[in-house]
Every structure is written in C-alpha cells, then in structure tokens.
Amino acid sequence: MAHFFTFTPKKKAATDIDFIHLIESTGMKILVATEKPFAKEAVDGIRRIVEDAGYELALLEKYTDKAQLLAAVADVDALIVRSDKVTAEVIGAAKNLKIVVRAGAGYDNVDLAAATARGIVVMNTPGQNSNAVAELALAMMVFMSRNRFTPGTGSEIQGKTLGIHAYGNVGRLVGRKGKAMGMNVIAYDPFITDSAVFEADGVKKVNSVEELYKNSDYLSLHIPATEQTKGSIGYDLLMSMPKGATLVNTARKEVIDEQGVMKALTEREDLKYITDIAAGIQSELNEKFGRRVFATAKKMGAETAEARRKVCSGSQCWFKPQAKPATMESPAPTVLTTDMRGGRACHQISLASQSTPSAPRDTTTCSI
Numbered sequence: 001m002a003h004f005f006t007f008t009p010k011k012k013a014a015t016d017i018d019f020i021h022l023i024e025s026t027g028m029k030i031l032v033a034t035e036k037p038f039a040k041e042a043v044d045g046i047r048r049i050v051e052d053a054g055y056e057l058a059l060l061e062k063y064t065d066k067a068q069l070l071a072a073v074a075d076v077d078a079l080i081v082r083s084d085k086v087t088a089e090v091i092g093a094a095k096n097l098k099i100v101v102r103a104g105a106g107y108d109n110v111d112l113a114a115a116t117a118r119g120i121v122v123m124n125t126p127g128q129n130s131n132a133v134a135e136l137a138l139a140m141m142v143f144m145s146r147n148r149f150t151p152g153t154g155s156e157i158q159g160k161t162l163g164i165h166a167y168g169n170v171g172r173l174v175g176r177k178g179k180a181m182g183m184n185v186i187a188y189d190p191f192i193t194d195s196a197v198f199e200a201d202g203v204k205k206v207n208s209v210e211e212l213y214k215n216s217d218y219l220s221l222h223i224p225a226t227e228q229t230k231g232s233i234g235y236d237l238l239m240s241m242p243k244g245a246t247l248v249n250t251a252r253k254e255v256i257d258e259q260g261v262m263k264a265l266t267e268r269e270d271l272k273y274i275t276d277i278a279a280g281i282q283s284e285l286n287e288k289f290g291r292r293v294f295a296t297a298k299k300m301g302a303e304t305a306e307a308r309r310k311v312c313s314g315s316q317c318w319f320k321p322q323a324k325p326a327t328m329e330s331p332a333p334t335v336l337t338t339d340m341r342g343g344r345a346c347h348q349i350s351l352a353s354q355s356t357p358s359a360p361r362d363t364t365t366c367s368i
Contacts, residue, residue, distance in 0.1 A: 028053075028055040028056065028077045028078065029055070029056045029057075029058060029075060029076045029077050029078070029096075030046075030050055030055055030056065030057050030058070030076065030077065030078040030079075030080065031057075031058045031059075031060060031072055031073060031076040031078070031079050031080070032046060032057070032058070032059050032060070032061075032080045032081075033060040033063070033069055033072060033073070033079060033080070033081050033084055034060070034061055034062075034080075034081065034082050034084060035061075035062065035063055035064075035082070035083075035084055036062075036082060036083070036298075036303075037061040037062060038082075038103070039305055043059065046080070058072065058076065060072040066089075066090075069084070069090060070089065070090060070093040071093075073090055073093050073094035073097065074093060074094065074095065075095075075096060076094060076096060076097060077096050077097065077098050077099070078097070078098060078099040078100075078101070079094065079097060079099070079100045079101070080100075080101045080103060081100070081101070081102060081103065081109070081110075082102075082103050082104060082302075083104065083109055083299065084109065085109050086100055086102075086109060086110040086111060086115075087111050087114070088111045088113075088114035091111060091114045091115060091118060091120065092114070097118070097120055098119075098120060098121065099120065099121050099122075099123065100115065100120060100121070100122045100123070101122075101123045101124070101125070102122065102123065102124040102125070103124075103125055103128075104124060104125060104126075104128070104129060104302060105124060105125070105126040105127065105128075105129070105130070105169065105170075106124075106224055106225075106252070107122060107124045108224060108225050108226075108252070108254075110122050126169060127169045128307065129301065129302035129304075129307040130169040130170045130173055131173055131306075131307070132301060132302050132303070132304040132306065132307035133170045133173075133250050133301040133302065134170050134173035134174045134177055135177070135304075136250055136276060136300060136301055137170075137174050137220050137248055137250045138174065138177050138178065138181065140248050140250070140274045140276075140294075141157050141162075141218050141220075141246065141248060142157060143274065143294070144246050144248075144272050144274050144294065145157050145246070147291060148291050148294060150291065155244075157178075157181060157182075157183055157218065158181060158182035158183065159182060159183070159184070160183055160184070160217040160218060161183065161184045161185075161186060161215055161216055161217045161218070161242075162174070162175070162178040162183040162184065162185045162186070162216065162217070162218045162219075162220065163185075163186050163187070163188070163206075163212045163213065163215065163216025163218065163219045163220065164178075164185065164186070164187040164188070164203070164220050164222065165187075165188055165189075165209065165212060165219060165220065165221050165222060165223055165233075166188075166189050166221075166222040166223045166224075166251075167187045167188075167189040167192055167197070167198065167203075167222075168189070168222060170222050170250070171187065171189070171220070171222045172201060174220050174222070175187060175201050175203045176201055178220075179201070179202050179203070183218075184204075185201075185202070185203045185204070186203065186204045186205075186206050186212060186215060186216065187203050187204070187205060187206070187212070188205070188206050188207075188208065188209055188211070188212040192205075209237070210237070210240065213237040213238070213240050213241050214240045214241065214242075215242070216241060216242070216245060217241075217242055217244065217245055217246070218245070218246050218248060219241065219245065219246070219247050219248065220248045220250070221233065221247065221248060221249045221250070221251045221255065222250070222251050223251055223252075223255055224251070224252060224255075225251075225252040225253075225254035225255055229254075229255045230254045230255060231254070231255070231256070231257045232255055232257070233247070233249075233255050233256050233257060233260075233261075234256070234257025234259075234260025234261060234264070235257065235260035235261070235263050235264045236260075238260070238261060238264035238265075238268070238271060239264050239267070239268065241271065243270050244270045244271075244272075245270075245271055245272070246271075246272040246273070246274065247261075247271075247272070247273045247274070248274055248275075249273075249274070249275040249276065249277060250275075250276045250277075250301050251277075252277060253275075253277040253278070253279065253280070256275075256279065258279045258280060258281050259281075261273060261279075261285075262281065262284070262285060262288070265285070265288070265289050265292065265293070266288070269292075271292070272292045272293065273285070273289075273292070273293045273294075274293070274294045274295070275294070275295045275296075276295075276296050276299055276300055276301050277295070277296075277299055278295035278296070278297075279295065282295050
C-alpha cells in the first residue's frame with residue numbers, strides 16, 4: 001500500500017532564498033516519491049530542511065502503480081526520487097515542476113529530453129552510495145568463488161586479476177578494495193587518459209575493452225546505460241575471458257546483451273555471471289545454468305543504512321537556502337551534479353553528455 005501524506009511548513013523567513021532562484025520563495029511544494037523509501041531518519045532530515053525553508057513537503061512511499069505517482073506530482077514544484085522513473089508522462093503531469101533531484105549517481109531514470117523541453121533542472125548526488133555498491137561487487141565475487149556458499153571446493157580471489165570497466169567513483173573503490181584483498185587490478189576507461197589516475201591506486205591501465213576482458217578473472221562492470229553502451233556486453237567479450245572467469249554487474253541491466261551472455265554461458269561451462277539487476281530472461285538463465293548464475297531479488301547496490309543516509313543528505317542540500325552561483329546568469333543547465341561529500345563543486349551537463357559513458361567530463365564548474 002502506498003503512503004501519501006503532507007507536512008505543513010513553518011512560515012518562511014523573509015531573508016531566506018532558495019537555490020539559484022529556480023523556484024519562487026513562497027508556495028513551493030516538494031515531493032519525495034520513493035517506491036523503495038528512504039530510512040526514517042533521512043526523511044526526517046529532509047523534513048527539517050524543507051520546513052526551515054518554509055516549504056511544503058509531501059511523501060509518496062511504497063507506491064505500486066504509476067497512476068499514484070502521476071496524481072502525486074500534479075501540483076509539486078520539486079521532486080526527489082531514487083530509482084523511480086521520471087518519464088515524459090510524469091513530467092507532463094507535473095505542471096508546476098521546476099527541479100528533479102535524483103538521489104543517487106545515475107540519472108538514466110529521468111527523461112532529460114522531456115525535462116529540457118520544459119526548462120526543468122535535473123540534479124543528482126554522485127558518490128553517496130559508491131562504497132555500498134563497491135562492497136557489494138566484492139562480496140559477489142567471493143560469493144561466486146565459494147560456490148554460492150554451498151558444499152564443495154571453491155577458490156580464493158587473492159592472486160586473481162580483477163578488471164574494472166569504467167573507473168569512476170564506484171570503480172575506483174572496487175579497485176582499492178580488490179588490491180587490499182590481494183588481487184591484481186587492471187582497468188579501462190576511455191574518458192580517463194591520464195595513467196597517473198590509475199597508478200595512484202596501484203592499478204594498471206589497459207588500452208581497450210577487449211584487452212580488459214581478455215585478462216580478467218573477475219570483471220566488475222560500472223558503465224552507465226547510454227546509446228553507445230546498451231547491449232555492448234555480450235558473447236564476444238565473455239568468450240574472450242580466461243577460464244573460470246566471472247562477470248559481475250552492479251551497473252545497469254540495459255548494458256547486457258542477454259542473448260549473447262546466454263550463448264557464451266552455453267558454450268563455456270566454466271563461465272559465471274552474477275548481477276544486481278535481474279535479466280529479462282533471468283528465470284531462463286537460472287534454469288539452464290544453475291549455480292553459475294545469480295541475480296539479487298531486487299537491486300541492492302545502495303541498500304545500506306549508511307548509503308541511504310548519505311544519498312538522502314545529498315538531496316537535502318539542494319533545498320538549503322544559499323547564495324546564487326555566479327554562472328547561473330546563463331540559461332539553466334539540463335543536469336546539475338555535485339559531489340555532496342564536499343558540497344563545493346558542481347557541474348553543468350548538457351543533454352548531449354547523456355551519451356558519454358563517464359559523464360561528467362568536460363563540464364562547466366561553479367561553486368556553491
């Protein structure tokens with residue numbers, strides 16, 4: 001059953017101003033819409049900030065039907081979501097919407113084209129759940145190496161080669177943790193050309209995705225779902241991997257060529273696949289390959305108390321009264337992201353960067 005209720009705010013102080021003047025100083029309504037709710041303490045934190053700013057907060061939690069979301073957004077000015085889909089239909093139903101905050105790093109659950117057409121600013125909170133995802137990736141490797149904790153002889157990950165596909169926030173943490181567990185770590189990221197970035201972590205940079213897969217006993221996947229990456233991980237790459245290799249996916253379902261993976265698993269009985277995002281053909285994979293494949297029941301990457309607190313805290317920052325950034329004299333960006341751990345840097349990302357696997361890269365920087 002969905003829970004929907006509203007908190008009545010305190011009167012807004014005359015001296016308060018909202019973030020970059022995107023929303024008028026009175027009558028602002030913020031909706032937190034989460035199919036998988038934030039922890040109570042995190043929601044309480046949002047509530048305090050919203051009320052202190054004199055705004056109205058509405059919550060839609062554990063909803064089961066899109067119609068509930070469409071009804072809830074009808075009169076809101078701002079929307080905070082997790083992995084909830086903010087489609088063109090949702091944006092169309094939200095007549096007053098000005099800001100969407102994605103509590104998390106990836107923003108492919110938000111229709112940027114529809115947001116741009118309406119002049120709606122979309123923001124995210126990268127880095128907040130990175131450690132939770134990185135720990136899960138390593139745990140998945142151990143889980144598969146030990147035969148899913150069932151009787152029988154497994155293997156150790158120490159001394160094995162860990163390949164990291166995309167060396168962003170999560171990838172770097174996976175690399176560092178893998179090194180700490182005695183693994184040899186290699187990585188590929190076409191958007192990081194400076195080898196010193198890898199060398200600082202004791203990681204070897206390889207020059208192509210083919211070289212990465214060919215040499216990885218465990219391949220940890222961290223690429224976003226873009227037009228260039230969707231369906232890009234499939235038969236050829238898996239078939240090139242060493243004997244007994246395991247593909248670990250904590251990224252996105254869409255980047256996997258499911259039929260290609262199934263074909264590779266059929267021809268190579270030594271290969272394994274574990275994912276935090278169940279495949280569309282997951283039941284078929286389970287039936288055909290048994291313990292060689294595994295998918296979590298529901299995406300678990302950010303499902304830790306610590307990650308929920310950090311992600312939700314990052315979302316709160318967008319609604320704290322603060323000064324207007326100098327660069328906001330220019331037209332509002334499509335996406336405005338910031339590393340909330342420091343709360344300093346922010347980056348404007350154009351719609352075109354949605355096709356860039358490791359965005360943001362060449363971005364305009366401002367300060368908050």
